[in-house]
Amino acid sequence: MAAEAHTIDALGQFKLTTALGPLGASVNFTQSNLMMVISGLLILGLMVLGARPQAVVPGRLQALAEMAYEGIRKMCIDQIGDEGKAFFPFVFTLFMFVLIGNLLGLLPFSFTYTSHIAVTLTLALTVIVLVTVVALRIHGLHFFSYFFPPGAPVLLAPIIVPVEIISYLSRPVSLSIRLFANMVAGHVMFEVFASFILMMAASQALGSFGVIGAVGPMALNVALMGFELLVAFLQAYVFAILTCIYLHDAVHLH
Amino acid sequence: MRPIGLLTAAAMSVFTSVALAAEAKEGMPQLDFKNVLLKSQVVWLVIIFALLYVLLSRWALPKIGTVLEKRASTIEGDLNAARGAKASADAAVAELTAKTREAHAGAQAAIANAVDAAKAAAASQTAMLTARLDAQLAEAEGRINVARNAAMGALRQVAAETASVVVTRLTGVAANASAVDAAIGSALTARGLA
Numbered sequence: 001m002a003a004e005a006h007t008i009d010a011l012g013q014f015k016l017t018t019a020l021g022p023l024g025a026s027v028n029f030t031q032s033n034l035m036m037v038i039s040g041l042l043i044l045g046l047m048v049l050g051a052r053p054q055a056v057v058p059g060r061l062q063a064l065a066e067m068a069y070e071g072i073r074k075m076c077i078d079q080i081g082d083e084g085k086a087f088f089p090f091v092f093t094l095f096m097f098v099l100i101g102n103l104l105g106l107l108p109f110s111f112t113y114t115s116h117i118a119v120t121l122t123l124a125l126t127v128i129v130l131v132t133v134v135a136l137r138i139h140g141l142h143f144f145s146y147f148f149p150p151g152a153p154v155l156l157a158p159i160i161v162p163v164e165i166i167s168y169l170s171r172p173v174s175l176s177i178r179l180f181a182n183m184v185a186g187h188v189m190f191e192v193f194a195s196f197i198l199m200m201a202a203s204q205a206l207g208s209f210g211v212i213g214a215v216g217p218m219a220l221n222v223a224l225m226g227f228e229l230l231v232a233f234l235q236a237y238v239f240a241i242l243t244c245i246y247l248h249d250a251v252h253l254h
Numbered sequence: 255m256r257p258i259g260l261l262t263a264a265a266m267s268v269f270t271s272v273a274l275a276a277e278a279k280e281g282m283p284q285l286d287f288k289n290v291l292l293k294s295q296v297v298w299l300v301i302i303f304a305l306l307y308v309l310l311s312r313w314a315l316p317k318i319g320t321v322l323e324k325r326a327s328t329i330e331g332d333l334n335a336a337r338g339a340k341a342s343a344d345a346a347v348a349e350l351t352a353k354t355r356e357a358h359a360g361a362q363a364a365i366a367n368a369v370d371a372a373k374a375a376a377a378s379q380t381a382m383l384t385a386r387l388d389a390q391l392a393e394a395e396g397r398i399n400v401a402r403n404a405a406m407g408a409l410r411q412v413a414a415e416t417a418s419v420v421v422t423r424l425t426g427v428a429a430n431a432s433a434v435d436a437a438i439g440s441a442l443t444a445r446g447l448a
Contacts, residue, residue, distance in 0.1 A: 015283040016291040028294030036299060040306040044314050051317035056325050069318045089311030096310075097303060116284050118296050123303070184284070 008195040010188045014115055032113040039100035039113075043093075068096065072240065079244035083251045087244075090130065094123065095240035102183065102232030106225065114235075115183035117176060124176035127243045135250035146253050175242055182235050186228045193217040193224065413438045 018025040019034040050065025058066055072092045076084035098114055105112025113119050135143045147164040148157060196217035203210040286292060414434055421429035 011282055016289065016295060018291065028291055029298060030291050030295045032295050033298035033302065036302045040302055040309075043306065044309055047310065047314035047318055051314070051321050054321050054324065056328055062321070065318055066322060069315065070322070089315055090307065092315065093303070093307045093310050097306060113295075113299070116292075116295065118284065118292055119299055122296050122299055126303075180284070184282075 008192055010191040010195075013111075013187060013191060014184070016116075031111045032116060032119070035101065035104055035111050035113050036097075039097060039104055042100055042104075043096045068092070075241060076244055079241065080248045080251055084244070084247070087134075087247050091240050091243055091247075094127070094243060095236055098123070098179065098239050099233065099236035102236055103229075105183065105187065106228055106232065112183050112187060114179055115187055117180045120176035120180040121172065123239075124172035127175065127246060128172045131243075131246045131250045134247065135253070138251060139253060143253065146249070171242075171246060175239065179235050179239055182231055186224070186231055189224055190221060190228075193221045197221070410438060410442065413442075 016030045016032060018029060019031040020029055023029075024034075046061070046068070047065050050062045053059060053062050055062060069092070072095055073085070073088050076088045076091050078084075080087060101112065101114045104110050105115065132143075135146070147161050147168070149160070149164075152160055194217070197214045200206060200210040200214040200217070206213065283289070284292075414431075417434045417438060418429045418431070421427075421434070
């Protein structure tokens with residue numbers, strides 16, 4: 001107790017280990033991937049079980065599934081236009097995968113796969129590659145006019161074009177770092193405040209005052225949990241809506 | 255977004271000061287690119303995400319889509335049925351109104367006919383009665399005339415006899431019948447009874 005009370009291991013929670021015993025270890029299946037599988041099963045379970053009653057007046061689970069379906073579908077169509085229907089399954093998968101990942105990560109002893117830059121960057125790169133492929137397929141080489149907005153003075157082209165290209169290329173970076181940083185920050189704060197609780201309660205110098213004082217960081221963690229629930233939804237929403245906005249650009253060019 | 259950004263910044267500063275001090279020897283596990291688990295995590299992520307996408311787009315999402323479509327068509331069908339019912343109800347009400355109006359008009363016509371017939375019957379009966387009364391009146395007047403003429407005839411004889419008797423009593427002489435008759439005749443003429 002005393003030994004670990006002196007250090008705050010805020011980053012240990014992000015360390016990857018193998019899951020599912022020797023079988024998982026043999027294929028380097030990490031606990032992060034296990035959480036991905038669990039969240040995938042939860043998403044599939046929600047949608048399939050939610051669709052099962054086929055009730056005209058939905059029950060709770062069906063209402064939840066329909067709310068997710070219609071909300072994201074509406075977002076796709078609002079942001080992208082009628083073409084958005086084609087991208088709805090992708091945006092839905094992305095949103096639910098990030099959202100459930102964020103939420104599962106808030107459970108004690110679980111793992112937040114969205115707190116890994118490798119994961120968020122992979123998702124963001126998928127989005128950017130999709131956006132670029134869609135734009136090239138719809139507009140062909142005309143797509144490159146995206147980097148020089150119509151009506152801009154030609155003299156400014158040497159400035160505008162590099163700026164536009166850099167802003168285009170920085171999309172996956174901002175998209176992935178935003179989600180990653182939000183998740184890491186939240187979980188580091190959880191860990192730090194939780195360590196404070198233990199340190200104060202176990203402190204020899206503070207004695208029983210430490211136990212009373214430990215209520216402070218405990219309360220902070222409770223408040224933080226509410227805040228992190230908001231962040232979990234918000235970041236998933238931001239990820240999905242930015243994907244929609246990029247897709248809109250790809251479909252309509254500006 | 256601003257408070258989140260601030261909190262992120264605050265958390266990052268905590269994380270750099272506290273965590274980096276403690277973990278300086280290892281750094282962030284997320285940035286440990288030499289770790290084979292970091293790469294395998296991404297490989298598994300791609301597999302799981304692709305599988306999830308395929309299962310959702312081919313299997314799970316269409317199920318919800320069908321439920322929503324079914325609901326929309328059910329509601330549409332119910333609304334159409336309700337509209338149909340309303341239309342037929344409106345038609346029935348219109349028909350009822352028309353029938354009522356028609357019956358009303360028919361009744362009015364029947365009443366008018368009956369009144370006219372009754373008036374005609376009453377008029378003809380009145381005419382018949384008047385004719386009969388007129389005939390009876392005429393007959394009665396005829397009878398009265400006959401009786402009066404008869405009475406007038408008798409009056410001359412009664413007056414002659416009365417006058418003869420009065421003359422005989424007063425004079426003791428039998429009255430001259432022709433003179434009496436002439437006097438009566440002039441008297442009657444003077445009174446307008448001859």
